Amino acid sequence: MRVASNRDWLNKASVKSLIQIIDAGNNQSRFVGGCVRDSILGRPVLDIDIATRHSPDKIIQLLSSSNIIVRPTGIKHGTVSAFLDDQVFEITSLRRDLKTDGRHAEISFTDSWAEDAARRDFTMNALFMDKHGNIFDPVGGYKDVIRGRVCFVGDASRRIQEDFLRILRFFRFYAYFGQEQIDRDGLAACKKFAGELKALSGERIQSELFKIILSTNAFTALSKMSENKIMSKIFPGRLRMSEFSRLVFLEGADSDPIRRLAILLTTPTEKVIETLKLSNRMADHLTFYCEKEIDVSEEPKEIKRLFYEMRKMDLLGLLLIKTALNPKYKKMRDVANTIAQNWSVPTFPLRGLDLLKLGMKPGIEVGNLLKKVERWWILSGFKYNKEDCLKWVRDHYINQR
Secondary structure (H helix, E strand, C coil): CCECCCCHHHHCHHHHHHHHHHHCCCCCEEEECHHHHHHHHCCCCCCEEEEECCCHHHHHHHHHHCCCEEEEEEHHHCEEEEEECCEEEEEEECEEEEEECECCEEEEECCCHHHHHHCCCEHHHCCEECCCCEEECCCCHHHHHHHCCCCECCCHHHHHHHECCHHHHHHHHHHHHCCCCCCHHHHHHHHHHHHHHHHCCHHHHHHHHHHHHCCCCHHHHHHHHHHCCCHHHCCCCCECHHHHHHHHHHHCCCCCHHHHHHHHECCCHHHHHHHHCCCHHHHHHHHHHHHCCCCCCCCHHHHHHHHHHCCCCCHHHHHHHHHHHCHHHHHHHHHHHHHHHHCCCCCCCCCHHHHHHCCCCCCHHHHHHHHHHHHHHHHCCCCCCHHHHHHHHHHHCHHHC
């Protein structure tokens, strides 16, 4: 019997309490999926999923009787969530598929660990572990975890037809766990059904794509997707892979999915926003990164002006992208980084009320004058205070009326 290398998390009070309640020593419940895979790899375990022979109603009964908060978060698919000591545990009854359409599945419950494993996506996700750290491996996933081989359970085409999102998941898992050459059967099946990605919701595509482009091996995974015409089924146009690689290098640890999306894709911005169902904030930033033009300047005064005018956006992020696209922006970015470390964007000191107190009447004239004063203040390098601005108003407007 194989044993996981990282079992420390099994000794947490919340984990021990929960598994004791729903397992009770009868081999009714086991840990499954990512927490088992990460335990084998010696990685930190963050999310804990549990598979059980109990029905969802039985799990709710067992946990409720022990005063543990439980919610039927995915009851249609046999999943409930338990909340204990600031930890969320997803507990799902063993299942087998009755019918699938590439997006949704009709399931029935089973008491067979093997049947449940057979319906999972990848062999490395079809591993079970008991409360002692003993590994149960119905489909041979243990060796694939160790080797870094991302492989579908059983027939790759059949697994993909059950849920077309597994195409993107295949590349995501390859980006995070792949150590060997990409699995040829899996790759061929992904290529065969890539056109079906259009049937998926934008939110599901967005979630997987963001995880891919933020991964350490994003370049490798995206290159495979490009070579095999996977991405082109979602986004027409070429991928700027070299520029993407430069951006990743420049970013360091400060990665951002919208920045990476902006430099990777050449698809029209509106199409990307619609396809991925981006939030308004994400859409605004993507549009800014893709469409905002700025002239190269190494003058601190000009760069400060840009910081002020773009204060609701991300000038440093824009300069990252500009530099990755064209090295001529490098010195400008260096100056901007230095300014950002030593200077805070100021607030324009005047308000409309200040002008009304000078005797102006409410109306469009107040707004227009504020804009003129603000332009003068910006051109000065933001050095004037409120009294200086009021004096300018008196000298250039009030006293000349």
